[in-house]
Amino acid sequence: MAVRRSASGVAGARAGKKAAGRGIAAIAALAGMTVLAAMALPLCILVLAGLIPTMVAALLDRYRAKYLTRTVGAMNAAGLAPLVLQLSTHGLGMAETTRLLSSPFNWLMMYGGAAIGWALFLAMPTLARTIVDLRADQLQRQLKARADELVQEWGEEVTGRSAPRR
Amino acid sequence: MVQAVQREGQAGEGRVVTLAGHFEIHVDQPLAELWSPHAGAYAAIDREMPAAGLFTLVCDPQMPPRIEVLEALRGMRFDAMLVPLAWGIVEWPLAARRCFAIVYDRPMGGAAAPGPDRPGPVPEDELVRTLLPPLVSSLGQFFAAGATHRAIRVGNIFFRDAARRFPMLGDCCSTPPAVAQPVLYETVESGLANPWGRGDGAAADDLYALGVAIVLLLLGRNPVAELPEDRLLLEKMSRGSYAAIVGSERLSPTMIEPVRGLLTDDARDRWSIQDLELWLHGRRLSPRQPALPRRATRAFEFNGESHFTARALAQAFTRKPASVPQALKSPELETWLQRSLGDAERSKLVAAALSETAEAGAVGGEDLLAARAAIALDPAAPIRYKGISVGVGAFGPALAGAFRGHLSLSAVAEAIVARLPAFWFSAQPGLRPEQTPLLKTFERMRLLLEDRRPGFGPERVVYETNPTLHCLSPLIEAQYVLDPADVLRAMEAVLEQRPAEEPQIDRHLAGFLGARFKLAAVEWFDEIGSADPGRRALGTLKLLAKLQSASGPRAVRHTAARLARQLPATLERFRNRARRKQLLEELPRLAEKGSLTELLALVDGAAERQRDNLGFSAAGQEWARIERELANLRVDGPRRPERATLLGAQMASGVAMLLAWAMALGLIVAVA
Numbered sequence: 001m002a003v004r005r006s007a008s009g010v011a012g013a014r015a016g017k018k019a020a021g022r023g024i025a026a027i028a029a030l031a032g033m034t035v036l037a038a039m040a041l042p043l044c045i046l047v048l049a050g051l052i053p054t055m056v057a058a059l060l061d062r063y064r065a066k067y068l069t070r071t072v073g074a075m076n077a078a079g080l081a082p083l084v085l086q087l088s089t090h091g092l093g094m095a096e097t098t099r100l101l102s103s104p105f106n107w108l109m110m111y112g113g114a115a116i117g118w119a120l121f122l123a124m125p126t127l128a129r130t131i132v133d134l135r136a137d138q139l140q141r142q143l144k145a146r147a148d149e150l151v152q153e154w155g156e157e158v159t160g161r162s163a164p165r166r
Numbered sequence: 167m168v169q170a171v172q173r174e175g176q177a178g179e180g181r182v183v184t185l186a187g188h189f190e191i192h193v194d195q196p197l198a199e200l201w202s203p204h205a206g207a208y209a210a211i212d213r214e215m216p217a218a219g220l221f222t223l224v225c226d227p228q229m230p231p232r233i234e235v236l237e238a239l240r241g242m243r244f245d246a247m248l249v250p251l252a253w254g255i256v257e258w259p260l261a262a263r264r265c266f267a268i269v270y271d272r273p274m275g276g277a278a279a280p281g282p283d284r285p286g287p288v289p290e291d292e293l294v295r296t297l298l299p300p301l302v303s304s305l306g307q308f309f310a311a312g313a314t315h316r317a318i319r320v321g322n323i324f325f326r327d328a329a330r331r332f333p334m335l336g337d338c339c340s341t342p343p344a345v346a347q348p349v350l351y352e353t354v355e356s357g358l359a360n361p362w363g364r365g366d367g368a369a370a371d372d373l374y375a376l377g378v379a380i381v382l383l384l385l386g387r388n389p390v391a392e393l394p395e396d397r398l399l400l401e402k403m404s405r406g407s408y409a410a411i412v413g414s415e416r417l418s419p420t421m422i423e424p425v426r427g428l429l430t431d432d433a434r435d436r437w438s439i440q441d442l443e444l445w446l447h448g449r450r451l452s453p454r455q456p457a458l459p460r461r462a463t464r465a466f467e468f469n470g471e472s473h474f475t476a477r478a479l480a481q482a483f484t485r486k487p488a489s490v491p492q493a494l495k496s497p498e499l500e501t502w503l504q505r506s507l508g509d510a511e512r513s514k515l516v517a518a519a520l521s522e523t524a525e526a527g528a529v530g531g532e533d534l535l536a537a538r539a540a541i542a543l544d545p546a547a548p549i550r551y552k553g554i555s556v557g558v559g560a561f562g563p564a565l566a567g568a569f570r571g572h573l574s575l576s577a578v579a580e581a582i583v584a585r586l587p588a589f590w591f592s593a594q595p596g597l598r599p600e601q602t603p604l605l606k607t608f609e610r611m612r613l614l615l616e617d618r619r620p621g622f623g624p625e626r627v628v629y630e631t632n633p634t635l636h637c638l639s640p641l642i643e644a645q646y647v648l649d650p651a652d653v654l655r656a657m658e659a660v661l662e663q664r665p666a667e668e669p670q671i672d673r674h675l676a677g678f679l680g681a682r683f684k685l686a687a688v689e690w691f692d693e694i695g696s697a698d699p700g701r702r703a704l705g706t707l708k709l710l711a712k713l714q715s716a717s718g719p720r721a722v723r724h725t726a727a728r729l730a731r732q733l734p735a736t737l738e739r740f741r742n743r744a745r746r747k748q749l750l751e752e753l754p755r756l757a758e759k760g761s762l763t764e765l766l767a768l769v770d771g772a773a774e775r776q777r778d779n780l781g782f783s784a785a786g787q788e789w790a791r792i793e794r795e796l797a798n799l800r801v802d803g804p805r806r807p808e809r810a811t812l813l814g815a816q817m818a819s820g821v822a823m824l825l826a827w828a829m830a831l832g833l834i835v836a837v838a
């Protein structure tokens with residue numbers, strides 16, 4: 001009983017650490033955004049507006065490893081990256097930010113990237129299921145074939161189910 | 167040692183069989199006057215000394231010859247006795263089988279009598295001066311060699327020379343001891359035994375027979391020829407041998423002395439060979455009065471008959487065993503033994519017989535009780551049980567006779583198992599030192615008889631107790647195999663002639679090899695007795711292969727081929743199917759070589775078996791691992807979608823990261 005209590009205590013401590021880690025990451029992100037807003041407000045506005053799908057994904061993500069956030073975030077960031085580059089080459093001004101955000105194409109690029117990420121996340125499990133099933137079937141066939149070989153080579157006695165040898 | 171077998175040839179005057187390389191036996195020249203009761207006589211010639219007149223006795227295969235006596239007489243010469251010159255096994259065309267043959271010097275004067283037990287009268291003077299001295303002298307030498315003749319009868323006395331001056335005793339080796347002797351020539355004790363149960367006996371038995379022969383030679387006829395043998399035996403028991411045989415016939419006072427001395431029923435009082443020699447040299451003693459058995463003052467009534475002597479009552483007990491328990495339990499018998507017969511010792515032994523039988527339980531019941539009571543009443547007599555009557559030293563020949571149908575095999579075996587010989591020894595006045603090994607032998611025989619496995623039982627005991635009995639296995643009986651080294655040759659010869667025959671170790675062959683082939687392992691006999699054909703065939707192969715490696719012959723193709731037909735069942739022991747098939751294909755090739763040892767190495771090689779066992783063990787472990795993995799797969803089935811979802815998420819994350827980095831890289835390259 002003491003051992004079980006101790007084990008559950010260890011698991012709880014680990015969960016607590018992870019939750020604390022996530023909290024620290026959120027605080028770090030918030031702090032980063034605050035610093036970014038203080039230093040380059042136009043860039044901060046662009047990033048915040050562009051990463052809304054990622055933030056939504058982060059809120060909906062059920063995985064501890066945050067696979068949905070990573071997938072959507074990566075593609076979303078890939079769509080945002082050219083705009084950030086364009087803004088930085090034009091001096092990080094508010095006017096340029098307004099211009100970029102007023103272009104539907106730019107929104108399409110940022111949110112399209114996020115959509116592709118979301119689509120990837122939705123499609124991959126089906127593909128993975130097919131792969132896993134194929135691999136399991138193949139392994140089962142191989143094992144059964146080998147078992148048949150053993151029976152053919154050594155007889156039913158090898159299974160241990162037939163009468164003992166004479 | 168039995169000399170090498172010789173094969174039949176063809177001489178100018180008829181068929182010739184050669185023995186020991188230089189003795190020619192003329193198959194088509196039988197010699198009727200030298201015929202023995204159980205051996206045919208044929209003319210023979212020594213190629214190295216053609217002038218020497220010889221003849222051969224070809225023994226009845228039913229009768230095991232006394233090879234131990236032949237060996238004892240090897241190289242010895244007696245003036246008045248047929249001495250074997252050579253002996254061995256021959257292919258005998260008249261019987262279409264192999265037989266045992268003994269070559270002797272041919273008595274040129276023919277038989278002493280025109281027919282058995284019907285001699286012409288011999289004058290007393292001629293008997294005493296011419297006939298008896300050489301006979302007695304030779305008998306003395308014969309006894310000194312440790313042998314007994316056990317075939318002294320007028321029909322077996324011959325003359326060495328054509329002038330019929332030099333007598334000689336005939337063959338004594340072609341049959342078991344005393345088997346061919348009429349009851350007339352046997353002592354009361356030996357006469358009570360079945361012919362096969364008489365045994366080697368002692369010199370005193372030969373001297374008794376000589377005494378009878380003297381009477382018949384003197385009278386020129388058998389004075390009791392009209393008397394049936396059982397009646398003669400009763401006469402001997404009640405009146406004494408001298409009175410029973412000589413009766414009212416007249417013998418000269420000179421001859422009465424040796425005849426009385428030799429026909430004395432008590433062996434301890436009987437004349438010895440020295441007494442006879444002294445008498446022949448002129449020493450005269452007053453004739454001994456026959457010591458008749460102790461007679462009771464009143465009769466004991468048993469089964470409606472009156473008996474005055476313990477011996478007669480014992481004989482009656484063995485004839486009517488069903489009435490014995492009642493007689494023994496009644497107080498009259500004890501009273502009769504102690505008061506009328508005055509023999510307290512008999513009374514004690516009868517009580518011992520009763521208590522021993524009660525201790526042994528009801529198995530055999532009244533027959534055993536009758537046998538023990540008969541021993542108690544007549545300790546000198548043979549052991550009598552369920553119709554058999556066997557001297558304590560003759561259980562070996564009795565078993566041999568039993569296997570030939572002359573006695574009840576079960577009765578002989580039961581007598582030993584029931585320890586009747588031990589009771590017989592306990593009933594004797596004193597155990598002589600030379601009887602101790604015999605007692606141990608009986609105990610060993612009993613243990614062997616109780617073991618019913620092949621290689622044991624009566625079939626083993628008969629060869630243990632008859633070292634010169636040939637193998638009676640139906641497969642090779644006609645081959646007259648005396649030596650285990652000859653078994654494979656005989657088997658090969660039989661199988662060559664009989665394509666349908668299978669080489670099998672039957673109980674006789676197993677017993678024969680168990681007794682005489684000391685390299686045979688007990689577990690092989692267990693395998694031979696197995697109900698599993700594979701184990702049986704393997705046991706047979708192991709035994710025969712050991713025989714081949716020990717004594718050849720190097721190739722026995724027919725035996726190997728037939729055994730190879732039985733061996734597929736043996737190969738079932740190999741669990742690797744491919745190896746089994748390969749071995750099956752190799753069998754005929756090895757069988758063709760005729761090497762049983764190679765066949766055995768193929769089907770029972772230790773390395774091969776170990777490899778097979780290790781392989782099987784590894785295969786079993788692999789099978790178990792596969793089973794576990796398949797079970798895991800089955801258990802994993804319901805969890806697979808969940809795992810696939812996780813994997814999909816991981817894959818999506820990975821692909822997205824990859825794409826993002828690629829685009830970032832492309833962007834950097836474009837800007838640069």
